[in-house]
Amino acid sequence: MRIITFLIVVLLFSCKSEKKEIKKQPYILILGSAQDGGYPQAGCLKDCCKIAWEEPKYSQKISSLAIIDPANNKQWVIDATGDFKSQLSLLEQKTSSNNLDGIFLTHAHIGHYLGLAQLGREVMGNKKTFVYCMPKMKDFLSNNGPWDQLIKLENIELKNLKNKTTIVLSPNISIRPFLVPHRDEYSETVGFKISTKNKKLIYIPDIDKWNLWDENIVDIIKTVDYALIDGTFYKDGELGRDMSTIPHPFVKESMELFKDLSKLDKNKIFFTHLNHTNPLLQKNSVEQIELRNKGYNFAKDNLIIDL
Numbered sequence: 654m655r656i657i658t659f660l661i662v663v664l665l666f667s668c669k670s671e672k673k674e675i676k677k678q679p680y681i682l683i684l685g686s687a688q689d690g691g692y693p694q695a696g697c698l699k700d701c702c703k704i705a706w707e708e709p710k711y712s713q714k715i716s717s718l719a720i721i722d723p724a725n726n727k728q729w730v731i732d733a734t735g736d737f738k739s740q741l742s743l744l745e746q747k748t749s750s751n752n753l754d755g756i757f758l759t760h761a762h763i764g765h766y767l768g769l770a771q772l773g774r775e776v777m778g779n780k781k782t783f784v785y786c787m788p789k790m791k792d793f794l795s796n797n798g799p800w801d802q803l804i805k806l807e808n809i810e811l812k813n814l815k816n817k818t819t820i821v822l823s824p825n826i827s828i829r830p831f832l833v834p835h836r837d838e839y840s841e842t843v844g845f846k847i848s849t850k851n852k853k854l855i856y857i858p859d860i861d862k863w864n865l866w867d868e869n870i871v872d873i874i875k876t877v878d879y880a881l882i883d884g885t886f887y888k889d890g891e892l893g894r895d896m897s898t899i900p901h902p903f904v905k906e907s908m909e910l911f912k913d914l915s916k917l918d919k920n921k922i923f924f925t926h927l928n929h930t931n932p933l934l935q936k937n938s939v940e941q942i943e944l945r946n947k948g949y950n951f952a953k954d955n956l957i958i959d960l
Contacts, residue, residue, distance in 0.1 A: 679722045679825050679849050679960040681879075682747055684730070684740040685714030686925045686952035687934070688885055689764025691736060694929035701930050713934060713954050715764045716858045716926040718881070719744050720847060725823045729755045731845060731856060733784075737768025743955070755783035755812070757828065759858060761793050761839035769800060772808045781810040785820070787830065788813070790840035814843070825849055826960070831868075833860040836899070846877070849960040854879040858926040861900045863910060871911065874918055879958055882907070884924025884933065884951060887940055891930045904933070904940075908947055919948035927951065 685691070692713040693702035705711045715734035721744075722728065728748060733756050734740065745751050759765050772779040786794065791811050794800040803809045814820075819829040827848050835842035844857035855873060860883045863870050874880045885901040886892070902910075904924055911919060924944070927933055932940040933951045944951060 676721075676723050676959075678724075678851075679720070681847070681854060681958040681960060682719040682721060682744065683881075683925075683952050683954060683956040683958070684717040684719050684743060685734060685736055686927060686954055686956075687713040687715055688926050688928040688931075689715060689735075689762055690929060691715045691764075692927070692929045692934055697929055701932075701935070704935075711934075711936065713927070714740060716952075718856055719747075720822070720826060720828070721748060722823045722825050723748070724825060726750060726752060727754045727823050728752055729757060729822060729828075731757045732759055732765040732858075733768030733771070734764050735767045737771050740768075741771075753779075753782060754822075755785055757814075757830075757845060758784065758786045758790055759844070760835060760837070760842035761790055762836075762859065765859075766790075766794075766800075769794075769803060769809065773799070773803050774806060774808065777808075779808050781807050783812050784809045785812045785814050787816070787832075787841045787843055789837070793839050816843070819848075833857060834865045835859050835861055847960070852878040852960045854881065854958065854960065856881045857883055859883055859885075860902065863902050863907070865900075871914065874911070874914065874921060878921060879923065880921050881923045881925050881952060883926055884931070885926050885928050887931050887933060891928070904931075904944070908944070908949065911949075912947075916948050920950065923950045923952045925952035 693705040714736040717734050717740055718731040720729045728744060771777055772782055795804060804811065814830045816830060816832050819827050821827045829846040830843040833842050833844050842859055844855060847854045855877050883901055884904045886903050888903050888905045889896055932938040933944065
């Protein structure tokens, strides 16, 4: 009898403990941290992708974030990638919810909007999923197939974004787009600032060299709690060809630019949008060790950041 009573008490305590562990505060879930082609990348049979082909646990999905407000049962995604299907599944597993309260798009390069096709009648057949985008991005989607069909069939409903204008998502979270320089063949490019009552996070998966921006990234980092920024390439020459036509800030350049930041500020930084050639994707690489020793971080799929 005493044993049974003891077991009941243990079970009741366990249930209470589990309830306490349920998240109530907003948080970010990293749904992907690789460049537009993901990792491994299609057609790559080189050593950089070999381990990820052989052992899928080393693969990384295309760069994307989920913004989650558990208290209000709301969640949004930044960018609809080519990995959208599996990223939605991950989001549902983490939150036990299939809500999708909106998608925010950064720009019109292939890795950042192709997943919208999954919302169409051939797949999910969604009804009026909100898609937030800047004016040129809106024009691009409205005037090109198959994206215009998503609008005509009301699978998606486009919502306007305006540079440096805040949108209140819930009582706990707001988001603010800001223009950044990038190869804008089809649309402008934005990063996002996500804010709660307690913390602020910036997300810039794609940008040209820092000195081409009219904002000072060093000053911005000092004002936020987290900075998820473009780390597409680790250093020049990584592709074995001229990289001047794809002028992302190399991680090595960024670390040099940020070298005088405090240890606390450096620790806010997570490099993301990593190209398949980037050695930060290689477990225990010299570059991973160098980056960590200097106080920085790199994004990984499934990482949770509390806001």
